[in-house]
Amino acid sequence: MKGNQWPLVLFTVLTQWGVGLLLISGVIRFILADQLNDTQADLFAGTVALLVICLTLIGMMTSLLHLGSPRNAYRAVLNLGSSWLSAEILLVLIFLLAAIGYGVSLWSGSHLTRFSTIVFWIGSGLGLFLVFVMTNVYRLKTVPTWNSPTTVFSFFKTVFLLGPLAAIAILQVVQCVTLDNQLSNQTSSLTTIFSWVILSALLLLVLDMMTTLQKGVSKKLSRAIAETRKSLYLRLFLILAGLSLFSIPLFLDFSASASPATASLVLGTAFLFILISELIDRKLFYASFERAGL
Amino acid sequence: MTIQYGFYINSSVCSGCKACQIACRDKNNLEDSRLWRKVIEVCGGDWSIQGDAWQQTIFAYHISMACNHCEDPICVKVCPTKSISKRDDGIVLINENTCVGCRYCEWACPYGAPRYNEKTGTMTKCNLCYDRIDNDQLPVCVSACGLRALEFGEITDLRSKEDRTAVIYPLPEAALTQPACVIKPHHNASRSCKTPTEIVNHEELK
Numbered sequence: 001m002k003g004n005q006w007p008l009v010l011f012t013v014l015t016q017w018g019v020g021l022l023l024i025s026g027v028i029r030f031i032l033a034d035q036l037n038d039t040q041a042d043l044f045a046g047t048v049a050l051l052v053i054c055l056t057l058i059g060m061m062t063s064l065l066h067l068g069s070p071r072n073a074y075r076a077v078l079n080l081g082s083s084w085l086s087a088e089i090l091l092v093l094i095f096l097l098a099a100i101g102y103g104v105s106l107w108s109g110s111h112l113t114r115f116s117t118i119v120f121w122i123g124s125g126l127g128l129f130l131v132f133v134m135t136n137v138y139r140l141k142t143v144p145t146w147n148s149p150t151t152v153f154s155f156f157k158t159v160f161l162l163g164p165l166a167a168i169a170i171l172q173v174v175q176c177v178t179l180d181n182q183l184s185n186q187t188s189s190l191t192t193i194f195s196w197v198i199l200s201a202l203l204l205l206v207l208d209m210m211t212t213l214q215k216g217v218s219k220k221l222s223r224a225i226a227e228t229r230k231s232l233y234l235r236l237f238l239i240l241a242g243l244s245l246f247s248i249p250l251f252l253d254f255s256a257s258a259s260p261a262t263a264s265l266v267l268g269t270a271f272l273f274i275l276i277s278e279l280i281d282r283k284l285f286y287a288s289f290e291r292a293g294l
Numbered sequence: 295m296t297i298q299y300g301f302y303i304n305s306s307v308c309s310g311c312k313a314c315q316i317a318c319r320d321k322n323n324l325e326d327s328r329l330w331r332k333v334i335e336v337c338g339g340d341w342s343i344q345g346d347a348w349q350q351t352i353f354a355y356h357i358s359m360a361c362n363h364c365e366d367p368i369c370v371k372v373c374p375t376k377s378i379s380k381r382d383d384g385i386v387l388i389n390e391n392t393c394v395g396c397r398y399c400e401w402a403c404p405y406g407a408p409r410y411n412e413k414t415g416t417m418t419k420c421n422l423c424y425d426r427i428d429n430d431q432l433p434v435c436v437s438a439c440g441l442r443a444l445e446f447g448e449i450t451d452l453r454s455k456e457d458r459t460a461v462i463y464p465l466p467e468a469a470l471t472q473p474a475c476v477i478k479p480h481h482n483a484s485r486s487c488k489t490p491t492e493i494v495n496h497e498e499l500k
Contacts, residue, residue, distance in 0.1 A: 003397055003410070068395020068415025075375040076394055085374040085398050142368060142404040142470055293404035293466025294334070294359070294499070 004066065005286040011063035012134060013158055013282050015092060017275070018055035019127030020163015021048055022099065026120055028167055028193060035189055037178075042106065044174045045116075048167065049103035056096045084136040091130040098123035131155055145290045150211045154285060157204050158278055164197040165246065165274055169267035172249055176260040191250060198246050201274075205239055208281070231284065235277045242273030298365060298384035299422060300449035300474030301436075303358055305462065306481060308443040310335055310356035317438035318360070321423070328409040330420040331360035331435050332499050336463060338482075338491030351489055355480035357462065358444060360435065361386060361407035361420035362473030365449075369399035369408060377417075384449070384474055385424050390416040404466040405473070406499075422446075449474045462486075464493055 025048040029041060036044065064070045077093075079086045102123050105116035135155050138146045168190075175190060245266055310333055318324070318331040339352035363386045370378045370386065377393040380386050388399075388408070393416040399408040400417065408417045423433035431437075436446045445452065452458070458476040461468050463486035465477075485491075493499070 066396070068397075068410065068417075069393060072375060072392055072394040075377075075392055076396070077374070078376045079374050082371045083374045083398075085372065085396070089374065140368075140372070140402050142402050142466070289401065291401070291404055291406065291466075292470065294406045294464060 005283065007062045007064075007066035009279055009282045009286065011059045012155070013162075013275075013278055014055045014059035014062075015095075016131055016134070016155060016158040017162035017166065017278075018052040018059070018099070019095070019124075019131055020159035020161070021055070021166045022052045022102075022120070022127055022163070023124040023159075024163040024167040025170075026124060028171060031193065032189055040174055040178045043178060044171055046103070046106050047170050047174065049099060049106055051166070051170070052099045053096070053103055056092065056099060060092060060096070084133055088130070088133045088137050091126065091133055095123065095126050095130050098126055128159075131159055142292050143289060144292055145288045146285075151285075153211055154208070154281070157208055158282070161201055161204050162271075162275065162278060165201060165271055168194055168197050169246075169271050172267055173260055173263050176263045194246070194249055198243055198250075201243060201246075205243075231280050235280045238273040238277040238280075242270045242277065245270030245273070296382055298363075298449045298474050299427070299446065300363060300384070300452055300476070301360070302445035302447070302452040302455075302458070302476050302478070304441075304443040304445070304478045305355055305357050305483065306478050307441050308333075308356040308358060308480075309441055311440065313438045313440055314358050314435035314444055317434045318420070321434045324409075327500070328411060328418065330407070330409060330418070331358060333358050333495075334464065334493055334499065335495040336483075336486065336491060337494045338486055338489050340489055351485070353482035353485055354494075355482055357465070357477065358435070358439075359405060359465075361403075361422070362405055362471070362475040363420075363422055364471035364473045366472040368402045368404075368471050372398050372402045374398065381424070383427075385422045385427075386419075387421055387424070388417050388419055390414060390418065393417050404470050449476070452476045463491055 025045065029036065029045065064073060067073060077086050077090045080090065098119060102116060102119045105113065105119055109116070132152075135152045138151050139148075141147055171190065171193075248266055248270075249263075312333045315329060315331050315333050319326075319329055322330060324330060334357045335354065336357065337352070337354045339350065341348055341350045341352075343349070363380075363384055365384070367378070367380060367386050370380055374396065375392050375394050377389045378386060378399060379389070390411075395410070395415040395417065397408075397410055397417065400406070400410060408419045410416075411418045423431070423435075426433060433446050436444045453476050455476075458478055462477050462479045462483050
């Protein structure tokens with residue numbers, strides 16, 4: 001495959017991370033509805049909204065870097081009738097607007113309102129549809145290595161891996177910042193959420209590795225994997241290191257013992273490991289490109 | 295669409311001289327990395343020992359390939375800016391003024407026909423010398439072929455002749471895009487499915 005694919009790697013991974021973060025933050029808020037006070041809920045939701053907006057914006061900006069003629073970028077939504085790429089670009093724009101709307105509704109009111117909740121669910125639904133459209137952009141009938149369910153799995157795996165991990169990291173830091181007397185309840189709920197998210201992440205990554213090995217039937221991918229064996233080992237190391245760091249709050253009560261700075265540093269590093277692993281995985285996805293024919 | 299123009303490639307007489315490739319390169323001022331017409335060199339066969347003697351089944355053939363101006367062009371479907379269109383005579387053209395240079399058509403085309411122009415940041419490809427066709431002249435690759443291995447015409451006429459196919463190793467299934475090209479296979483092409491066969495000029499085709 002010709003050209004520099006890093007802008008597309010960043011665009012797809014960051015956008016999918018944003019979708020997952022928005023969606024899972026809502027689920028966590030629902031689960032912890034009785035245990036988060038207004039300050040905590042607002043700080044958590046506000047931080048999530050800001051991060052989702054930044055991720056989508058950075059993703060969009062980097063995607064422009066792979067265009068030969070960015071001046072014509074506005075024309076990229078003209079073929080909605082038959083091009084999934086046009087649909088993807090339009091949906092990213094709408095998702096960004098929904099995220100901005102969600103953020104503005106949060107920051108303009110004192111706490112979460114019915115309006116912000118409605119905007120949140122619309123944004124989450126749009127986000128999931130956007131990821132579905134993204135999978136179709138790559139599921140070209142002339143590219144057999146991409147035209148498979150593993151592409152769908154790979155993209156949604158990024159959503160449900162990075163989103164929940166980022167959400168629990170933010171929530172933990174918010175708890176450290178806004179420590180109050182509901183501490184014991186919050187800590188036990190948060191520990192449960194951490195356990196579930198890390199277990200789910202582990203399961204997703206095991207499935208991911210299995211699908212990668214299964215794709216070994218493709219000659220081209222085998223070659224790509226052989227060429228990037230070091231990247232695969234690095235990825236495995238990053239996943240293990242990242243999930244180990246993420247497990248620390250299960251054994252050490254961060255809310256009681258760690259400062260916000262320490263919690264941010266540990267969980268931020270853990271997340272960075274997993275994020276780099278996902279970027280490597282997406283780079284391998286692009287490396288597996290092989291057309292039917294010439 | 296009233297008619298559909300296309301190419302006829304007689305692989306059985308093509309010597310791989312690449313006069314078609316050079317003529318196209320010359321007319322359209324193309325760089326080596328952006329050839330619209332390329333000659334694919336295919337080799338196959340093996341050596342085996344029978345008694346005291348070595349026997350060989352080595353064979354080779356050439357296919358001259360450019361954009362096939364498909365009847366169901368996937369590049370037109372996937373282009374997000376609607377910069378690729380199909381004329382009434384079936385010629386598929388790229389409008390470089392509106393192309394965004396995303397290279398999605400390059401990914402999708404099973405013949406690898408769209409080529410990226412590094413200087414302009416847009417996609418380019420064979421335009422079937424529409425300027426010459428509109429003046430009742432043949433495409434320059436067809437004119438340049440000394441062995442008359444390339445022909446041009448309406449695809450229904452080209453398809454009506456005998457021993458013609460659109461599928462030959464290493465080309466993709468015709469059902470993917472319905473290419474407007476017909477090929478008379480080299481007599482050795484049928485052996486490509488029985489013995490190890492490969493494209494041997496990969497570097498040149500990049």
